[in-house]
Amino acid sequence: MENPFVYGRYVSGEAFTDRAEELSYLVRELESNGRIFLISPRRYGKSSLLQSARQELLKKGLLVAYFDLYKIATMNQFAEAYATAILDASKSKGRKIMKWITAFLPRLRPKISFETPEAPSLSLDYSLESEESWKELEAIYHLPQKIAMQEKKKFVVMFDEFQEIEKLGGAALEKQLRAAIQSHNRVNYVFAGSKRHVLYDMISNRARAFYQLGEVLNLQKIPAEEMARFIRENMESTGFKIDEAAIRMILEEMRNVPNNVQLLCHRLWSENQRSKRIANANVEQAVLNLVLSYAPLFAEIWDTLTLFQQKLLKAIAQTGGAALTSVRNIKRFELRSSSAVSRGLQLLQQKGLVDKENAHYVFTDIFFEKWVKMGR
Numbered sequence: 001m002e003n004p005f006v007y008g009r010y011v012s013g014e015a016f017t018d019r020a021e022e023l024s025y026l027v028r029e030l031e032s033n034g035r036i037f038l039i040s041p042r043r044y045g046k047s048s049l050l051q052s053a054r055q056e057l058l059k060k061g062l063l064v065a066y067f068d069l070y071k072i073a074t075m076n077q078f079a080e081a082y083a084t085a086i087l088d089a090s091k092s093k094g095r096k097i098m099k100w101i102t103a104f105l106p107r108l109r110p111k112i113s114f115e116t117p118e119a120p121s122l123s124l125d126y127s128l129e130s131e132e133s134w135k136e137l138e139a140i141y142h143l144p145q146k147i148a149m150q151e152k153k154k155f156v157v158m159f160d161e162f163q164e165i166e167k168l169g170g171a172a173l174e175k176q177l178r179a180a181i182q183s184h185n186r187v188n189y190v191f192a193g194s195k196r197h198v199l200y201d202m203i204s205n206r207a208r209a210f211y212q213l214g215e216v217l218n219l220q221k222i223p224a225e226e227m228a229r230f231i232r233e234n235m236e237s238t239g240f241k242i243d244e245a246a247i248r249m250i251l252e253e254m255r256n257v258p259n260n261v262q263l264l265c266h267r268l269w270s271e272n273q274r275s276k277r278i279a280n281a282n283v284e285q286a287v288l289n290l291v292l293s294y295a296p297l298f299a300e301i302w303d304t305l306t307l308f309q310q311k312l313l314k315a316i317a318q319t320g321g322a323a324l325t326s327v328r329n330i331k332r333f334e335l336r337s338s339s340a341v342s343r344g345l346q347l348l349q350q351k352g353l354v355d356k357e358n359a360h361y362v363f364t365d366i367f368f369e370k371w372v373k374m375g376r
């Protein structure tokens with residue numbers, strides 16, 4: 001029997017729960033000229049939500065491109081992969097695509113290869129050294145609008161991990177992309193990402209190109225009652241018995257972060273195959289096993305940190321990350337000064353190890369936090 005709990009990748013169908021409101025809001029906005037910034041901490045379910053929205057929009061006859069910036073390392077790759085994603089989403093084949101390329105990207109001298117007739121893959125014989133050549137990339141940003149006009153359809157472009165754009169092409173790319181996007185009346189966009197401080201700066205700083213370009217959808221955790229129901233149903237339908245207290249413990253230990261809840265349930269489900277019975281003690285054991293399984297990885301991360309950063313992480317683990325700059329905590333954890341603490345927190349945020357939640361700092365990885373707490 002398959003494990004009903006899925007983690008670490010986007011989920012759909014049975015493994016996807018709730019989000020009905022967010023989904024219908026997204027779909028509604030994207031069919032009707034909205035632009036959305038979809039923001040949440042890591043692992044809350046942004047990509048899964050985008051995939052569900054994509055399915056709905058396709059059913060309604062729109063063209064939809066999903067473009068993940070995560071693995072893109074250079075501007076050239078960006079241009080190629082973006083053009084490929086747009087052409088791919090156009091659902092058109094060989095000859096039509098060749099025609100579009102000649103018409104819409106004349107100066108980029110693209111080479112196109114088809115692995116299968118449906119999946120074009122584009123490579124640009126192009127260098128981005130001069131400012132002039134950089135400017136010619138604009139043609140690519142206009143591709144969805146041009147195709148949408150030709151096909152008399154609406155186009156939706158979904159950027160995932162959008163904050164990476166900053167590293168790729170800096171302010172110049174942001175400006176160029178914004179100008180293109182603003183001129184499109186047949187293309188609607190979603191910009192999704194998890195580096196919240198980067199994204200908020202992009203959209204709330206007047207000096208930046210994406211200032212107020214769209215509405216912000218802050219994706220929250222899935223309501224606890226809904227997650228509880230999800231756990232119970234998936235356990236029971238696969239022959240398990242689980243205590244209510246154990247469900248509450250799972251949600252509490254994992255702070256109800258969707259990915260972590262599914263990860264722990266996945267583990268519980270496979271660890272307790274014989275008894276098919278889950279109580280608090282089993283939850284405790286599974287959490288411990290997970291922390292231990294990650295320990296070598298955590299130790300490696302730990303060794304890359306300065307002593308000061310290590311002290312700061314211990315302080316966060318022990319205080320829950322509130323009032324770290326208070327005189328009392330600075331003394332207790334030997335943190336030098338409040339400005340040193342602020343700088344340290346900023347660095348830990350840049351490293352992706354901590355995140356700011358309201359007024360306090362939290363570990364992005366709950367298991368790392370538990371490992372730090374366990375006696376480092």
Ligand SMILES: Nc1ncnc2c1ncn2[C@@H]1O[C@H](COP(=O)(O)OP(=O)(O)OP(=O)(O)O)[C@@H](O)[C@H]1O
Nearest residue numbers: 006007008009017042043044045046047048259262
């Ligand atoms: N609607 C949902 N119902 C149940 N579980 C979910 C849901 N959305 C997300 N999850 C859980 O969270 C995991 C991560 O989801 P997803 O990759 O969509 O999140 P993300 O916000 O895009 O993460 P990242 O920030 O790492 O890109 C999934 O594998 C699943 O375990």
Ligand SMILES: [Mg+2]
Nearest residue numbers: 046047048160
């Ligand atoms: Mg994602």
